Amino acid sequence: MTLAIFLFISIILVCIQTATPYLVKRTIIFGVTVPEKHIKNEQLLSYKKRYTFMVALFSFIVLASYMIWVLMSTQGEEKTVLIGTLIQFGIILFSLSFYFFYHGKTLQLKKKNNWMDNLTQVKVSDLTVRSQDEMLPWYVFLLPMMITVGVIGYTIFQYDLLPEQIPTHWGINGEADAFTEKTPISAILMPLTLLAMQAMFLGINLGKNKSGFKLSATGLNASRTRQLTLRKNSSWLMFGISLLLTVMFSFFQLTTIHPDLFAGTVMMVTPIIFLVIVLAGTIVFAVKVGRSDKQSIDEVKEEITDYDDDTHWKGGIFYFNRNDPSIFVEKRFGVGWTLNFANPIGYIIVFFPLVVVIVLSAL
Amino acid sequence: MIIRIEPDSDIPIYEQLSNQIIEGIARGVIQPGDSLPSVRAFASDLGVNMHTVNKSYHLLEKKGIIKIVPKSGAIISSPQDFNQSSLDRLKDEYMPLIAESLVVGMSQKQILELVSIIINDIKKN
Missing domain, CATH: 1.10.132 (Topoisomerase I; Chain A, domain 4)
Structure with a gap:
């Protein structure tokens, strides 16, 4: 297995x-x-x-x-x-x-x-492209967070039912194999962690929404399609993952409160189903975005090329551009997004929730 | 409408931006009442500093071409919003160009012809 x-x-x-x-x-x-x-x-x-x-x-x-x-x-x-x-x-x-x-x-x-x-190096922008943007709005990401708040509330309500040893880790067979003493913090640590992750997803979606549409002067249609596909699909993928995580974590939390609620096999199968769906979603996402700019290629007769911003890409991987107010930009090697490391807002969105989780679990 | 800038050109980027927006309005690609993207969105699309876009928008506002409305962004003005002061300013801006044309030996007829060629070119699209 x-x-x-x-x-x-x-x-x-x-x-x-x-x-x-x-x-x-x-x-x-x-x-x-x-x-x-x-x-x-x-x-x-x-x-x-x-x-x-x-x-x-x-x-x-x-x-x-x-x-x-x-x-x-x-x-x-x-x-x-x-x-x-x-x-x-x-x-x-x-x-x-x-x-x-x-x-x-x-x-x-x-x-x-x-x-x-x-070749004349140029940068282009489409003034009306935002009207075609199909990213999910940030408040949709509040939905899974509300479920998590509900689970936390339920846990506090049922605090007496919780066992003296709270499981913190589950083995591959779906049985808990690590425990911690029951305290008000440890009882809700798992949903709190989930809440921090969901907040991160919300922040990332908002950050991507505020980031630039990077278009290519020599492939306007192709690059526009790619940016739109990337934005739409990555926000749906993140929402899907956020929702799945909510279901899985809530399920584990409920099992801790009511041990007999679900059979052991369900405990074992749930993470696997989660894994399969997330991996499948990621592949569909990568292929969809990856193929989006390979069709409908426009001919360019002028002697122009896209602005060479290689100097802003350290090693071709890390984007560092103080002038660019974008928080996230499309990755160069891979499908997806990367941080503009010169923009501190990105660090806050990505690392703050992690710090919260680490501090909480150290308490 | 597509805005295209040349970062290495001698013309400053903020000027390239306002020139193209004005041209876009003249050609009818952007209509009075349309709104321009927010400063942040525009700057992040082009990967340029927000000050650059801000400067360009303020230049356009000073010329009466756009109205910056807090919260809703920059809106293209309609022609009736222009007044005597814009005419005076344009006269000042035509002056050195026409003087230069005369200095290089263009006749009045040639200058007028050039102007109508440019107008026709803009109206054509």
């Missing part, structure tokens, strides 16, 4: 890692701005292919050995979990080092061929 879960997660991870060069924005290759007319360059295409091949090969070898090792040996569950987790980190680290290798190669190629020379 453990093996199956780890393999399942790892394979999805590998699929996303290997597909990344084909899912990113058209004019960004390995985190480097490339003018539209050079994105089909033979060398660049071969970099993408080699990246995908290497990541796939390495992951296959590692996962196959992991599987054989688990099936052959009689190691305990704990070791399987530990090694499985390490392997996932390994896959990410390995992909990242390959990314950096090709990031450097792409930069060199761009410099050697003087791709930006003789």
